Amino acid sequence: MKYFRSHILVCKDPDCVHKGAHEVMDALQRELAAEGLINEIQVLETSRIGRCWNGPEMMVYPEGVHYTNLTVDDIPFLVEEHFLKGRIAERFVETEKALVDEELGAPKSKEIRVVLRNCGKIDPENIEEYIAEDGYQALGKALTEMTPAQVIETVLASGLRGRGGAGFPAARKWSFVAARQGPDKFLICNADEGDPGAFMNRRVLESDPHAVLEGMVIAAYSAGIHQGYIYCRAEYPIAVKTLNIAIQQARALGLLGENILGSGFSFDLEVRMGAGAFVCGEETALMASIEGKRGEPRPRPPFPADSGLWGKPSNVNNVETYANVPQIILKGADWYASLGNEKSKGTKTFAIAGDVNNTGLIEVPFGISLREIIFDVCGGIKDNKQFKAIQTGGPMGGCLPASHLDLPMDYESMTAAGSMMGSGGLIVMDEDTCMVDIARFFMEFTQDESCGKCTPCRVGTRRILEILNRICEGKGRPDDLDTLDLLCREIKATSLCGLGQGAPTPVESTLKHFRAEYEAHIYQKKCPAKVCKSLISYEILPETCTGCTVCSRNCPVTAISGERRQAHLIDPEVCVRCGICMQVCNFNAIIVN
């Protein structure tokens, strides 16, 4: 097997091909061969690098450089600059954003990559590259040197907690299923990553699927399970494709299927796709979906270990939980437990979205503070604006203000602060965010995704949403805040599953930390962050306006009038507060009141 010092991924999406991607790739391979580099540098096809109309384009790893708008004539220079002289060919670098890899660049300070270690470095469609990075060694060790009980002991000692959000010790769940008799048991991987802002699992599935497969086989071995499913959301077609290829390749090498590595242990699995329902990330709803039903949760007990898929003992874990297992087996429990802090061991991937300079994926040990994550690892707030809040734990999590920035990122601290760890989505918000609007936004999401089975969630979230909508429209009433408090308490206490139980959390946390903003909306009919459309108005400053007419020509509702070279005027009755005029004005003549 060849070891390559660099990988070039050439985009072969229809747009890029239309612009000559085939010819560029051919030129690239010819040039590399001519320079004697073809054995050191691997050229691969890929899709969807990020933008789809700056092609032909390519990504070069390990640097993570994105070259765009390439022609065949550019190739000799590019090869000479980048691969012979070791310099980034600046003139082709994708210029519209400072980042080159939109999601995952080189590790930033304070990162420790366990789950993400191979992402971007290996070809996910080639099992040999995974094996070259110690892949499937852990499986070999587990099957030939350890008993199932020893595997459970090791993973327990490592302190690995479920990474899907609940944080339950992973190996303890396996031990429950291990103790159940009978041949029909199931191992399930929850790849229905639906939290807005979370895309860590997606990246791991697309870039390093074997880490997940290997972890699943080891877990299955420890619990005496022979059949598995990966339930992957339909919005991740590339992940599904990559997984299926990985499964085929693993089977072909005897790493999956009958009598794995000659050990006598058999385990096989298949991918099942979702169909667009956030609630199917809840384990009982997920299992209902695999069974071909509506994704409605059911009460627990009975827990999946007793009665899961088709009523049989089942274990459900998140993608990231499984992806940690091979390294734990290889490097030992002590190594893993040395990362993180007392109760939260190991590392966690996070997907940072929002108003920071470096959005994308990171992996850090537990115990790192929120401040370090935002300002050290992610480069601080964009455009030098002020930090306002960070949402942790997805739509069931809370918003934490600046006063909480020194909290350590771990399970207990997040819960104590009125939020939760969740799956790892972090949304950072700056001073231009309205917290009432954000709470309303999350409630819209949970309302939309509520399965409808239980009244507190189905009706309760709708009532909360109605109140929040009224508040944002300037029709808030004095007793609204008390009603919201009451509704939140009731829905949390009486909902059937985690979706309903967690739905009030964004509202509760913003009421707690940003009550003044709610009060401004209700009592003064003002939106301090100038976001809520009904409470703001756009105004053109007559002394600054040059009458260039750009705004009036772009206004979708023709609310702006004015002669050329005369100050323009916005009609507040017609204006829909879309903000397009302010965006297109070249003279900063438009303000928001």
Added chain:
Amino acid sequence: MVVEASINERVHLAVEAALDRFGAHDDELIPILSHVNHEIGYLPGQALEEIAHALKKPKSKVFTVASFYGMLSTIPVGKHVIRFCESAPCHVVGGRQVIAALKQALRINPGETSADGQWTLLAVSCLGICAVGPAFIVDDDVYGNVTPDQVSAILQKYQA
């Protein structure tokens, strides 16, 4: 001379293909529905009937699953379907302006189909590509880092 299969024939063939591929079992219902939805663009009543028949289930049971999942539709859609991410991470990086531009360009609201049957605009939950938000999907094509001024150029690619 090319004879176009009628819509009934197309639906029937799609259902047959799905049943062939997945087998007529209860737990394959969602893959079967997804396959037919992808082929036809939505799930016509005829499809639900034929699937119910093959699975020996009442049509209501099939409908209850078809109407639950966001990526399945029991009502007809336009020639091109735009799925626009309306979740918070896209929202906080300019999603509002992009959806305004889409609504302006298409002259329809989310959930509606244009009068000429060309476009359906749907607001969907997080697509999982938040690092390149605001984002939307047209049919099977993904667009990221979208700004309002790019919207008409993107839509024009599909006017043919």
